[in-house]
Amino acid sequence: MDKSMLADMESLPEADRQRMSAMMEQLQIRDSLRMYNSLVERCFTDCVDTFKHKSLQKQEETCVRRCAEKFLKHSMRVGMRFAELNQGAATQD
Amino acid sequence: MDKSMLADMESLPEADRQRMSAMMEQLQIRDSLRMYNSLVERCFTDCVDTFKHKSLQKQEETCVRRCAEKFLKHSMRVGMRFAELNQGAATQD
Amino acid sequence: MDKSMLADMESLPEADRQRMSAMMEQLQIRDSLRMYNSLVERCFTDCVDTFKHKSLQKQEETCVRRCAEKFLKHSMRVGMRFAELNQGAATQD
Amino acid sequence: AANISPDVLDKEQIFGMAEKEMEYRVELFNKITHTCFNKCVDNRYKETELNMGENSCIDRCVSKYWQVTSLIGQLLGSGKPPM
Amino acid sequence: AANISPDVLDKEQIFGMAEKEMEYRVELFNKITHTCFNKCVDNRYKETELNMGENSCIDRCVSKYWQVTSLIGQLLGSGKPPM
Amino acid sequence: AANISPDVLDKEQIFGMAEKEMEYRVELFNKITHTCFNKCVDNRYKETELNMGENSCIDRCVSKYWQVTSLIGQLLGSGKPPM
Incomplete structure (x- = not known):
């Protein structure tokens, strides 16, 4: 589908292309907010397990920092591999 | 973002405010349907585990009732705490 | 809600009905793409557990094929039961 | 929200409700x-068919x-379910 | 995306951002x-009320x-959270 | 749905499909x-870096x-994947 889709896109007049890129921008905003939400959920679930205090304890905070940093590095690596595979699929067929 | 967002909102003409509140209403409907769906899933998963009968057994029904009631009470409590924290964040900065 | 909804629908002019069916088509496309995504996730999670190789091993591939086929058969069966229950609910009240 | 303009918004609301209802059913x-x-369903996937036990469990x-x-x-x- | 047309797109962007923000908060x-x-919360559901331990845990x-x-x-x- | 009006709906369909495709890829x-x-990835988070084993596992x-x-x-x- 990729190529036909992109071909269609290039044949569109300027106004439509603006609309398209506005749409993509909206999707990206939504996606990064969702990513943020699910990162918080993951690190909270993995790092916070006792509820004797109302405030985050020192070792919980350390755990959350490492979790977030590790997840972001992981996510970037997946992104690179994913892009390579997408490119391979596009040139292949 | 809150305050700039809300400021923008108040400066909008009547027609736009109506559109905005219609949008919020749509989001609320969708959200309550999703909440309903996920409440059913949770209580079903926690309470129903044997499939020797086609009909819900008495103790399963009791479990589902308690699950739903407990979840709703929980959800209301979270909502109160969440609102307090949102308010604190808004007045704080 | 079913019946009032459907009644409203039939009273709509042709243009609106076209718009409605376009909307349903869009939802169906989105839904089948989501179904595809979650089927892949399930079969990957259940069948692939070692990462000594870059390529899918024979027994992993067999597992994925069976998983997908079993899931599709399951999904069709659920669809039949679901349709019966929906119909029962519509004629009942 | 029932007392705004009669025709246009009502139509939008019908479309909106129909969409939400579809989404709800799909979900x-x-x-x-x-x-x-x-x-x-046994997730070891030893076979391709659903066996009798699995089928009756599904129903x-x-x-x-x-x-x-x-x-x-x-x-x-x-007293009444949302839909 | 800040230097396109002033009025119309800005309004759409405000609506879009408000919608995304609502979705974010709901999620x-x-x-x-x-x-x-x-x-x-104990998911054996032996009773209907949340007990004191559960309530303080929730808070x-x-x-x-x-x-x-x-x-x-x-x-x-x-330095600053997304919202 | 291919034989309705030529221009307007087709354009809407292109936008709709492009949006669905984006959503699909993101998901x-x-x-x-x-x-x-x-x-x-080891979820005990003893360190901040991904080690070599984790990196090769991810790839x-x-x-x-x-x-x-x-x-x-x-x-x-x-014969062909959806996209």
Whole structure:
């Protein structure tokens, strides 16, 4: 589908292309907010397990920092591999 | 973002405010349907585990009732705490 | 809600009905793409557990094929039961 | 929100409600499918067919899930399920 | 995307951002609700009421979840949370 | 739905399809990310860096996930993946 889709896109007049890129921008905003939400959920679930205090304890905070940093590095690596595979699929067929 | 967002909102003409509140209403409907769906899933998963009968057994029904009631009470409590924290964040900065 | 909804629908002019069916088509496309995504996730999670190789091993591939086929058969069966229950609910009240 | 303009907004609301209802049904179907697969189907995938035990489990699972849906609908909506 | 047409697109962007923000808040609330239910509430459902231990666990759980949200917001946005 | 009006609806369909495709890719990426994190990364978070074992596991995990995607695409679409 990729190529036909992109071909269609290039044949569109300027106004439509603006609309398209506005749409993509909206999707990206939504996606990064969702990513943020699910990162918080993951690190909270993995790092916070006792509820004797109302405030985050020192070792919980350390755990959350490492979790977030590790997840972001992981996510970037997946992104690179994913892009390579997408490119391979596009040139292949 | 809150305050700039809300400021923008108040400066909008009547027609736009109506559109905005219609949008919020749509989001609320969708959200309550999703909440309903996920409440059913949770209580079903926690309470129903044997499939020797086609009909819900008495103790399963009791479990589902308690699950739903407990979840709703929980959800209301979270909502109160969440609102307090949102308010604190808004007045704080 | 079913019946009032459907009644409203039939009273709509042709243009609106076209718009409605376009909307349903869009939802169906989105839904089948989501179904595809979650089927892949399930079969990957259940069948692939070692990462000594870059390529899918024979027994992993067999597992994925069976998983997908079993899931599709399951999904069709659920669809039949679901349709019966929906119909029962519509004629009942 | 019922007392705004008569024609245009009402139509938008009908479309909006129909869309939400479709989404709700699709999500319900997906949740039943996934939950009953987890409860009934052996995930070691030793074969391609669903066996008799799995099939009857699926039928009962869908039936019970439906009952839980109406039960909770009654609890929430004082007498009638949301849809 | 700031230098296109002044009025029309800006309005659409305001609506779009407001919608995304609402969705974000709803999703955050749902995730807190589900996560804290899993962490704090006994899912054998022997009774209908939340007991004192559960209630205090819920309060602390929401509070800590909120702190994790701002902590990660700081890490991501170099100083300020996304919202 | 191919034989309605030529220009206007086609354009709407192109936009609709492009949007669905974007959503699909984003969801696929998110699922790969979460699944491979669960399979490869130690969630005790003793350090901030991904070690060599984790890194190579991630690369293979993404590669295998991609293969499962095409394999199931072939099974579903009689020869070609949905996208």
